[in-house]
Amino acid sequence: MRERTLGRQGLTVSAMGYGSMGINLAYGPADEEEGVAAIRHAHELGVTFFDTAELYGWGANERVVGRAVRPFRDDVVIATKFGFTRDYGYDSRPDHIREVVDNSLRHLGVDHIDVLYQHRVDPAVPIEDVVGTMSEFVDAGKVKYLGLSEAGPETLRLAHTVHPISVLQTEYSLFAREVEQLFPTLDELGIGLVAYSPLARGFLTGAVKPAGQYDVTDARHSGSGAFPWWEEGNFEKNVEAVARLTEFAVSKGVTMSELALAWVLAQGQHVVPIPGSRNPGRVAQNIAAVGIELTQDDLARIKEILPHGGHGARAADTPAWI
Numbered sequence: 462m463r464e465r466t467l468g469r470q471g472l473t474v475s476a477m478g479y480g481s482m483g484i485n486l487a488y489g490p491a492d493e494e495e496g497v498a499a500i501r502h503a504h505e506l507g508v509t510f511f512d513t514a515e516l517y518g519w520g521a522n523e524r525v526v527g528r529a530v531r532p533f534r535d536d537v538v539i540a541t542k543f544g545f546t547r548d549y550g551y552d553s554r555p556d557h558i559r560e561v562v563d564n565s566l567r568h569l570g571v572d573h574i575d576v577l578y579q580h581r582v583d584p585a586v587p588i589e590d591v592v593g594t595m596s597e598f599v600d601a602g603k604v605k606y607l608g609l610s611e612a613g614p615e616t617l618r619l620a621h622t623v624h625p626i627s628v629l630q631t632e633y634s635l636f637a638r639e640v641e642q643l644f645p646t647l648d649e650l651g652i653g654l655v656a657y658s659p660l661a662r663g664f665l666t667g668a669v670k671p672a673g674q675y676d677v678t679d680a681r682h683s684g685s686g687a688f689p690w691w692e693e694g695n696f697e698k699n700v701e702a703v704a705r706l707t708e709f710a711v712s713k714g715v716t717m718s719e720l721a722l723a724w725v726l727a728q729g730q731h732v733v734p735i736p737g738s739r740n741p742g743r744v745a746q747n748i749a750a751v752g753i754e755l756t757q758d759d760l761a762r763i764k765e766i767l768p769h770g771g772h773g774a775r776a777a778d779t780p781a782w783i
């Protein structure tokens with residue numbers, strides 16, 4: 462597996478990461494044992510970068526990830542996040558951060574977290590205070606690198622004055638392109654990009670369905686209204702674009718999901734996607750994308766099909782910097 466270095470502090474990870482959220486949240490019923498198997502298979506195939514968060518089951522997902530990687534913990538980079546309340550509000554007050562990070566260390570069963578992210582910018586707490594608190598854990602040897610999730614350019618700049626930020630984690634896929642406006646800032650500050658939901662929450666695969674066909678507990682189900690890509694009017698146009706992309710993928714001998722992930726990888730050495738799958742076979746397919754080189758002609762053809770991303774906003778709760 463090829464590696465990429467994110468930021469200027471030496472954070473080096475496999476070019477393809479793994480996102481574990483779906484094991485406990487968002488995409489309908491899942492089996493934790495299958496999740497453990499998926500994580501271990503990812504590691505067997507060379508993945509060394511595993512993403513979780515307190516939010517994904519309030520410790521449940523961190524426990525699954527911690528258990529799955531225990532046999533090879535020293536060979537991998539574990540990233541987790543703080544900053545939500547139980548009713549999905551934001552809370553990055555220093556005491557809350559300290560409590561959540563201590564819990565995360567316990568849930569993961571580790572003595573240090575490799576990458577600690579603020580999950581969402583909390584408008585009620587100055588970012589300097591947030592990063593100052595995060596850096597206490599770096600000083601104590603309990604955290605190695607710092608990251609922010611869904612932060613805009615001003616926040617990144619201010620945060621960076623307190624402690625180097627190695628990574629920004631933001632949604633990035635053929636459907637969600639907004640973060641490209643931050644590339645100059647990331648380049649200037651030397652910050653890597655972790656691309657979350659790189660398969661557009663499953664839309665950029667052969668497995669997309671109309672909203673109503675997902676399980677009622679799945680965030681893509683029509684009742685939730687969370688993802689405009691699935692809304693009537695957008696859905697049909699998005700399906701049509703994916704059909705054209707799939708046709709192109711097939712002509713290159715790859716799958717739709719491989720093409721989608723290879724496209725993210727082709728956007729720069731500073732980008733590492735973290736697709737999520739609870740299925741070992743699909744994990745293997747996603748990892749295979751690392752071996753696909755897209756030419757300038759390929760990228761131009763993809764741009765012709767989808768010049769600006771998916772039809773509809775990427776999610777109902779779009780962050781302020783967009």
Ligand SMILES: NC(=O)c1ccc[n+]([C@@H]2O[C@H](COP(=O)([O-])OP(=O)(O)OC[C@H]3O[C@@H](n4cnc5c(N)ncnc54)[C@H](OP(=O)(O)O)[C@@H]3O)[C@@H](O)[C@H]2O)c1
Pocket residue numbers: 479480481482483488512513580610611630631656657658659660661662663664666667668718735736737738739740743744746747
């Ligand atoms: N920072 C943040 O705020 C934030 C927000 C969202 C996500 N994330 C992180 O990013 C990770 C990935 O994002 P995501 O899980 O939302 O979206 P994603 O990776 O774009 O898509 C996940 C969906 O695609 C399906 N899938 C994956 N590989 C597939 C394949 N090869 N063929 C067919 N279907 C496939 C999965 O189903 P199966 O599981 O059934 O395969 C799941 O339904 C998360 O796990 C989480 O760690 C972070």
